[in-house]
Amino acid sequence: MNIASLKNNIKTKRSLLCVGLDTDVEKIPEFLKTEFENPVLEFNKRIINATKDYTVAYKINTAFYEAEGSNGWYNLEETIKLIPKDCFIIADAKRADIGNTSEMYARAFFQKLKADAVTVAPYMGKDSVTPFLNYPDKWVILLALTSNKGSQDFQYLKLENQQITLYQQVITISKEWGSQNNMMFVVGATHPDEIESIRKIVPDHFLLVPGVGSQGGDLESILKKGLNENYGLLINVSRAIIYASDKKDFESAAYIKAKEYRDIMSKFIQ
């Protein structure tokens, strides 16, 4: 998907919402497990249908599928087929390896799974990232400042003679590897103040913002500090929407939650 289609969908739906399909078979409603042969796929189908009117992107967390082995990977493939064509599909895989291996990951996520974007880890540098940038209308979403506590361990390290931290250097260097048309950055909603400094480095890029919802990030604060002329934000919510209820009403509960988030977002979208 290109940036024009993404922006158009944001404008039409007045939403920046990305729903994270972190589907854990142990957390889905019990009745699905007794009534359906493939409860994970049934759950995903219903969550997608319940949320799609307010959602511009779906983010599929590969870990939750790999935990079920090859059957889980099959569910990953089938889930992507259920996502409406107007939605942006993110494989949240946090991959990256030496060049010939990143080429295989790009093939896995872009050619085989047909995702629009894949999350990529920066530690191995340029030749581990650029193989993902060779596909037209496909995107790298590079980890910059993550939402978890462990983001303190290395991402905030100050660099010698540069007055900046590692995560700022990662953004500064890597933005030259692609453009605002094929790269985004992950910035956790748990760091609203840092979003302002990040906007000085990448004023025009999209940021994928996880950490709203169960992780406690403040949505309005992120919107005020992160929006740009391209909209420039995809706000991910996973558990707070997909597990809003573990009963028969989980679809309407997910719908209501998705609408709540979208209604806050729509106030900020012209």
Place this chain on the structure above:
Amino acid sequence: MNIASLKNNIKTKRSLLCVGLDTDVEKIPEFLKTEFENPVLEFNKRIINATKDYTVAYKINTAFYEAEGSNGWYNLEETIKLIPKDCFIIADAKRADIGNTSEMYARAFFQKLKADAVTVAPYMGKDSVTPFLNYPDKWVILLALTSNKGSQDFQYLKLENQQITLYQQVITISKEWGSQNNMMFVVGATHPDEIESIRKIVPDHFLLVPGVGSQGGDLESILKKGLNENYGLLINVSRAIIYASDKKDFESAAYIKAKEYRDIMSKFIQ
């Protein structure tokens, strides 16, 4: 597998060799594709049989399997079942995510696939790594100084007031999260001089050393600088062994190459 069993196998085979099963269907001998229904699995079976006498570990690069979708993940599962019980099994997956997601990756690789170790990326910090350390006799192999050109981009960044680089800080901080009994570090064979400085930080840990073979790292230099009282090295070779020939003789060619590497190693093992 615990460290005693690993050391015992190294001593018995007089080898530190890890064979990397980066199996690309486009590179395996043509006759396998016409004669066998599942040429990748047949190739892996034969490579394992041809190399097992000189090999103490097999490293399976997940990218090459994911590129074939759920069928590829099935081949990953079946390949692990073919590896002899005395060999250490590394899932070269370069994973890491927020805590609840790393837990799912640990489940995928340790419980479901039954690998002994998984390669983990450090950028997201402690809570992205420790879920992998909660399994007895299972290992984290953390990326420290990788073999690729992109290792220059961030891993060598000098940190303020510390006189050390990012990769040294990664090792210094992360070694406290586990012990020499459940953590190793990835250090590319393309950086022999840095191995000496790394040995000052982690004198007792095992290092997984990729980059010998196609990537050009010097084996003898690595052995001289990296061995410790635990042996402390697993030396990975992938393409130079598994693609030693693309003809009918690929098994004997792989055997000969594995023996060549092992014969150099055995001179350094008491």
